[in-house]
Amino acid sequence: MRYPKKPMLSKSRFLAGEQCHLRLWYSCFNRDLATPVSPAQQAIFDTGHEVGELATRLYSEGVLIREDHLHHEEAVQTTLKAIQDPNVRSIYEAAFLYDDVRIRVDILERLDNGQWNLIEVKSSTSVKDVHLPDVAIQYYVLQGSGLDINRAFLLLINNQYVYDGNNIDLENLFSSFDVTEQSLSLQNEISLRIAEHKEMLRAPNAPIIQPSRHCNNPYSCDFWDYCTKDMPEHWVLNLYGISQNKLDELTGMNIQNIGEIPDSYHLTELQGRMKRCVINDNEFISRRLDAQLMNVEYPIHFLDFETVNPAIPCYANTRPYQIIPFQWSDHILYKDGTLEHKEYLCDDDKDPREDFARTLLDALKKKGTIFIYTIYEKGIVIRLAEHFPQFRNDLLLIPNRFKDLCAIIRNNFYHPGFHGSFSLKSVLPTLVPDMDYEKLAIQEGNQASFEFLRMIDPSTPLEEKDRIKKELLIYCSYDTLAMVEIRDELIRRF
Ligand code: SF4
The missing domain is CATH 1.10.150 (DNA polymerase; domain 1)
Structure with a gap:
C-alpha cells in the first residue's frame, strides 16, 4: 500500500530506524499499532523530563521554546528569534529543521564568541553507544541549519554525588561528557543513514522484518505486541x-x-x-526437587521486598539511583500448618531504611528458612547491614537462611506453560491458576516504585495516598502468598 503523505523524520524516528526499519515505518504510518504506554514506562519518561528540567537550571538567562511537536514550524521560528536576541544566553528545547529532519535540542548554550554548545541531557550515569548517534544527528541538523557549533556535550547523572538532605547541588548532580569528536566522525554516516531511511519510507510496503533480540536493543520497541501476535x-x-x-x-x-x-x-x-x-x-520434575523444598527449618518465611531507586536522590546521604527498600512482606508458615502474615510499608516522606531494617529483624527473628524469589533481597540486606552498624550482625545472618525458590524451580522443574520464563508472573498462573497478577491494580515492581513515590509526595491528596497504600500492601503480600502456594503446589506434584 502506498501512503500519500511524505513523512517527516525526527530524532526519535531516526533512532527508531537505526534500531529497526519496520519500527520507523510503523512510527511514521501505523502509530496506532503501538502498545499504549504503561504507568511504569510513563514514570521513566517523567524521570527523564524531571532530569531535563533540572539540568536547564545550570544554564541561566535561558528561554524555553514552548511550542509542542505538533507546531514544529512555529517552534523553529521562535528559536530563530531567541538566537537573534543576544540577551538570551541559553535556549531550552530549541527547534530546528534540516534535510527533512526535525529536532529539539535539550539545551543550546550561547558563547561570547557567537558560537553555541549543544547539550543533550540524559538520565543515564554513563555514555552509551546509542547516545552518540542521538547527539550526532542533532549536530548534523544544527550545522546544516547554519549554527556555528563549538562543542557537543552529554550531560549525565553523576551517581557518585551524595545528597545532603537539604538542597540538590546541581553542579555535582550532573557530569558533562564532551562528545564533539565522536559526533563529527559520525556526520557522513548520519547523512547516509538519513537517505537510507527516507528511501525505505518511499517504498510501497512496510519492510519485512522478523521480531527478535534487536527489538529490545537499545530500547524496548512499542510495536512488540503487534509484531509477535502471530x-x-x-x-x-x-x-x-x-x-x-x-x-x-x-x-x-x-x-x-x-x-x-x-x-x-x-x-x-x-x-x-x-x-x-x-x-x-x-512437565519435568527432577528427583532433587523434593529435598530442595522439604529440607527446611520451621517456621518457614516467604519474603519479598519492594524498592525504589530515584534518579534524583530523596534522602540525606543517598546517591542517584541508590536502591532504597521501602516495603517488605513476610508470610510465615508454622509446622502445624498455620500461616501468618507480617508486613511493613513506609507511608511517610522520610528515609524508610531504618524502620525497614528494624521491623524486618523483628519479623524474621533468628530461626527458620527464608524463601525468596531471585537473590535480589540478598543485596538489599547486605547494603542495609553496611549502613546500620546497630543492626549489622543480625542482618548479616539473614542471607544464610535464604533459599531462592526461583533457582530451585529453574533447576528442577519445567512446565510448557512457563513459555521459557521463570519469573513469578509466568510461573504463578501455570501452577496456581486461581492466582493471577492481572487482577491487581499494581502488577509489577516498577509500577510499585512509581506508586510509592506518588504516595509519599506531599502534594498527593490524602484519599489517593490511602488508595495507593492499600494497593501496595495487596501487591507485595500477593508476591509472598504466591510463593507459599507455588511451593505447596510443587510438593503436591511429586
Ligand atoms: S517489534 Fe521488533 S521487528 Fe517489530 S517493529 Fe519493533 S523492533 Fe521492528
Whole structure:
C-alpha cells in the first residue's frame, strides 16, 4: 500500500530506524499499532523530563521554546528569534529543521564568541553507544541549519554525588561528557543513514522484518505486541538463554517453533528440557526437587521486598539511583500448618531504611528458612547491614537462611506453560491458576516504585495516598502468598 503523505523524520524516528526499519515505518504510518504506554514506562519518561528540567537550571538567562511537536514550524521560528536576541544566553528545547529532519535540542548554550554548545541531557550515569548517534544527528541538523557549533556535550547523572538532605547541588548532580569528536566522525554516516531511511519510507510496503533480540536493543520497541501476535506459542526466542547466533541459525533453517528443532541441533541442558516438555506436552520434575523444598527449618518465611531507586536522590546521604527498600512482606508458615502474615510499608516522606531494617529483624527473628524469589533481597540486606552498624550482625545472618525458590524451580522443574520464563508472573498462573497478577491494580515492581513515590509526595491528596497504600500492601503480600502456594503446589506434584 502506498501512503500519500511524505513523512517527516525526527530524532526519535531516526533512532527508531537505526534500531529497526519496520519500527520507523510503523512510527511514521501505523502509530496506532503501538502498545499504549504503561504507568511504569510513563514514570521513566517523567524521570527523564524531571532530569531535563533540572539540568536547564545550570544554564541561566535561558528561554524555553514552548511550542509542542505538533507546531514544529512555529517552534523553529521562535528559536530563530531567541538566537537573534543576544540577551538570551541559553535556549531550552530549541527547534530546528534540516534535510527533512526535525529536532529539539535539550539545551543550546550561547558563547561570547557567537558560537553555541549543544547539550543533550540524559538520565543515564554513563555514555552509551546509542547516545552518540542521538547527539550526532542533532549536530548534523544544527550545522546544516547554519549554527556555528563549538562543542557537543552529554550531560549525565553523576551517581557518585551524595545528597545532603537539604538542597540538590546541581553542579555535582550532573557530569558533562564532551562528545564533539565522536559526533563529527559520525556526520557522513548520519547523512547516509538519513537517505537510507527516507528511501525505505518511499517504498510501497512496510519492510519485512522478523521480531527478535534487536527489538529490545537499545530500547524496548512499542510495536512488540503487534509484531509477535502471530508467533507460535512455543517460539524459539523463548528458549532460556538462547544466543543471537543460535536464533540466527534457527531463523536460517526456517524454524520458529521450539518443537521443530531437530534432535541433532545442540541446545543447553535446560533448553533441551524445555524442548522435550513442549514436544511431549508434559512437565519435568527432577528427583532433587523434593529435598530442595522439604529440607527446611520451621517456621518457614516467604519474603519479598519492594524498592525504589530515584534518579534524583530523596534522602540525606543517598546517591542517584541508590536502591532504597521501602516495603517488605513476610508470610510465615508454622509446622502445624498455620500461616501468618507480617508486613511493613513506609507511608511517610522520610528515609524508610531504618524502620525497614528494624521491623524486618523483628519479623524474621533468628530461626527458620527464608524463601525468596531471585537473590535480589540478598543485596538489599547486605547494603542495609553496611549502613546500620546497630543492626549489622543480625542482618548479616539473614542471607544464610535464604533459599531462592526461583533457582530451585529453574533447576528442577519445567512446565510448557512457563513459555521459557521463570519469573513469578509466568510461573504463578501455570501452577496456581486461581492466582493471577492481572487482577491487581499494581502488577509489577516498577509500577510499585512509581506508586510509592506518588504516595509519599506531599502534594498527593490524602484519599489517593490511602488508595495507593492499600494497593501496595495487596501487591507485595500477593508476591509472598504466591510463593507459599507455588511451593505447596510443587510438593503436591511429586
Ligand atoms: S517489534 Fe521488533 S521487528 Fe517489530 S517493529 Fe519493533 S523492533 Fe521492528
